[in-house]
Amino acid sequence: MLSLIQEIAFKSAALPEEKQREILDFVSFISAQLFGLESRETELLSENALATDWNREEEDKAWEKFQ
Numbered sequence: 001m002l003s004l005i006q007e008i009a010f011k012s013a014a015l016p017e018e019k020q021r022e023i024l025d026f027v028s029f030i031s032a033q034l035f036g037l038e039s040r041e042t043e044l045l046s047e048n049a050l051a052t053d054w055n056r057e058e059e060d061k062a063w064e065k066f067q
Contacts, residue, residue, distance in 0.1 A: 018052070025049035 002010065012023050028045040053059065 022049050022052075 012020055015023070025046055025048050032045055
């Protein structure tokens, strides 16, 4: 029987790298909440996951009128 951490690692390894990054960002986010990291650090930890949505042509078009 696998330990919980081994099971997480095993299942994560089978996912595409993009999804692995999302998992890492999520775990980092939870760690930041649990251990009380500063909000700026939390923002930086979330940046990779959010960049997937931010760095799209549709987003650029949506924000054009505000620039």
